[in-house]
Amino acid sequence: MNRWAKQAWEKNKWKDIEELEMIRKKLKEWLGEELITKSMLYRLNEFIRMAAQAKNLWQREAVSFQEMDCLKWRALFSYSAARNIGEKIKDKEKRKQKTDELIACITKWLEDHEGKLKIPLWNILYNLR
Numbered sequence: 001m002n003r004w005a006k007q008a009w010e011k012n013k014w015k016d017i018e019e020l021e022m023i024r025k026k027l028k029e030w031l032g033e034e035l036i037t038k039s040m041l042y043r044l045n046e047f048i049r050m051a052a053q054a055k056n057l058w059q060r061e062a063v064s065f066q067e068m069d070c071l072k073w074r075a076l077f078s079y080s081a082a083r084n085i086g087e088k089i090k091d092k093e094k095r096k097q098k099t100d101e102l103i104a105c106i107t108k109w110l111e112d113h114e115g116k117l118k119i120p121l122w123n124i125l126y127n128l129r
Contacts, residue, residue, distance in 0.1 A: 016113070016116060017119075019113075020113065020116060020117070020119050020120050023109055023113075023117065023120045024119075024120030024124060026105075027041070027120060027124055028124055030102065031124065034087070034088045035086055035088075035089075035098060035102065036084065036085055037084050038125075038128060039084065040081070040084040040085065041121060041124060042125065043084075044117075045118070047077045047080075048110065048115060048118055048121070049070075049115075050070040050072075050073035050076075051070075051110040051111065051114050053067075053070040054070045054073060055114055057071070073110070077103070077106070077110070078103060078107075081099065081102065081103045081106070082099055082103070085098070085099045085102050085103070086098045
């Protein structure tokens with residue numbers, strides 16, 4: 001089994017499922033309020049992969065230079081989020097405040113849930129079709 005196949009299966013506890021459902025509702029709410037875009041949700045897939053891979057990297061003794069690419073997920077996410085969150089908010093100060101708030105929230109989710117974050121995300125993306 002290759003490393004990507006291993007990441008496809010996520011073990012979850014019931015308390016995690018409840019929190020992931022809350023995340024799904026929050027993401028759907030933000031999408032409905034047009035605070036985040038569909039394209040940002042699709043990009044979130046890559047950030048989930050990178051965050052999970054980065055956490056696994058810290059547990060290893062030896063890491064190749066190419067594998068370190070995932071460590072830049074925070075910078076890439078912040079850049080992407082700053083450009084795609086709150087596009088409809090006209091007031092610059094309100095947009096910055098809301099963007100910072102959402103970036104902090106999603107970053108925490110990425111750090112805490114890593115690959116499990118795919119569950120609420122993919123549910124939303126599937127139902128958008």
